[in-house]
Amino acid sequence: ESGKVTASPEKNDSEYLSPVTIGGQALTLDFDTGSADLWVFSSSLPAADSSGHTTFDPSKSSTWQAYQGATWQISYGDGSAADGTVGFDAVTIGGVTVSKQAVELATGVSGSFVQDTQNDGLVGLGFSTINTVQPQPQKTFFENVMPSLALPVFTANLDKDASGTYTFGAIDSTQYTGDIHYTPVDSSNGFWEFPSSSYTIAGGSPTPCTTCSPAIADTGTSLMLIDDDIVTAYYAQVSGSSLDQSQGGYIYPCSATLPSFGVAIGADYTATIPGSALTFAELGDGTCFGGVQSNQGQGIQIYGDVLLRNFFAVFDGGAKRFGVATK
Numbered sequence: 001e002s003g004k005v006t007a008s009p010e011k012n013d014s015e016y017l018s019p020v021t022i023g024g025q026a027l028t029l030d031f032d033t034g035s036a037d038l039w040v041f042s043s044s045l046p047a048a049d050s051s052g053h054t055t056f057d058p059s060k061s062s063t064w065q066a067y068q069g070a071t072w073q074i075s076y077g078d079g080s081a082a083d084g085t086v087g088f089d090a091v092t093i094g095g096v097t098v099s100k101q102a103v104e105l106a107t108g109v110s111g112s113f114v115q116d117t118q119n120d121g122l123v124g125l126g127f128s129t130i131n132t133v134q135p136q137p138q139k140t141f142f143e144n145v146m147p148s149l150a151l152p153v154f155t156a157n158l159d160k161d162a163s164g165t166y167t168f169g170a171i172d173s174t175q176y177t178g179d180i181h182y183t184p185v186d187s188s189n190g191f192w193e194f195p196s197s198s199y200t201i202a203g204g205s206p207t208p209c210t211t212c213s214p215a216i217a218d219t220g221t222s223l224m225l226i227d228d229d230i231v232t233a234y235y236a237q238v239s240g241s242s243l244d245q246s247q248g249g250y251i252y253p254c255s256a257t258l259p260s261f262g263v264a265i266g267a268d269y270t271a272t273i274p275g276s277a278l279t280f281a282e283l284g285d286g287t288c289f290g291g292v293q294s295n296q297g298q299g300i301q302i303y304g305d306v307l308l309r310n311f312f313a314v315f316d317g318g319a320k321r322f323g324v325a326t327k
């Protein structure tokens with residue numbers, strides 16, 4: 001089987017939201033290849049925290065099965081967090097159903113989730129070694145459905161300020177051009193992780209970097225969070241740019257011309273993003289906030305939506321590989 005759903009961008013393409021049905025209840029969730037918990041705003045949240053969100057109410061699902069005593073708690077790279085209890089229910093995405101998917105009910109969420117009223121929770125599409133359910137980590141929707149998919153893959157075709165598509169179980173050849181360039185994935189940290197040991201700024205042949213951190217493909221992160229020395233070199237080529245502590249990153253005059261930025265996807269391919277696609281947000285006073293920012297020395301480079309929305313991306317759970325194609 002295979003199925004596809006729309007991925008609709010929030011403002012500034014900061015995240016992409018997709019329709020999911022759980023126990024017959026429709027919610028709008030953020031598909032996140034950088035985590036492995038499927039969690040939803042629940043009817044047990046304080047009303048002040050769930051106001052504006054659609055909540056899942058297990059008492060209204062005839063197929064809900066509580067997982068007695070199980071709990072979860074997660075924190076994300078941006079400092080946001082959520083926690084709660086666990087059960088199992090039928091989860092359907094694009095017509096593809098897992099009958100007994102672990103569904104994590106939020107009884108606590110941090111402020112940025114409360115404020116993000118279009119978001120009713122997350123679908124983790126990383127590897128279940130980083131699932132936070134105790135006493136027993138739970139498999140992701142993709143891990144559960146993989147054996148019944150025509151192909152053990154899902155693809156992300158995100159777009160700039162336009163709706164895109166997530167597809168499970170098929171590689172839709174109408175969604176990309178040319179070849180798909182794959183790299184093996186090291187899932188030992190729970191991410192779609194691969195080496196990225198060269199980069200290009202403003203074109204030309206790639207600069208090798210033996211000290212460059214490995215990278216992860218993360219649909220749940222908005223920006224590209226890159227090793228600090230590379231980011232410094234990038235903005236050195238942007239006139240009027242500066243590191244603005246109050247904004248939390250590099251800003252520049254929106255009139256500036258940004259150089260292109262290319263990053264290695266494994267050993268054989270450089271994914272190059274044109275400068276015109278490397279602004280994340282206008283700050284309203286003529287300055288712009290860059291899509292390329294520092295990873296603050298985290299030792300991992302996070303290739304989020306600023307990269308992914310420029311490509312067709314393949315997450316291959318069968319061959320444990322990640323691929324990109326132009327489109």
Ligand SMILES: CN(C)c1ccc(C(=O)NN)cc1
Pocket residue numbers: 015030032033034035076077078080112113116119218219220221
């Ligand atoms: C506050 N929200 C909606 C978030 C969603 C996803 C993430 C994330 O780091 N995913 N890899 C952080 C925060």
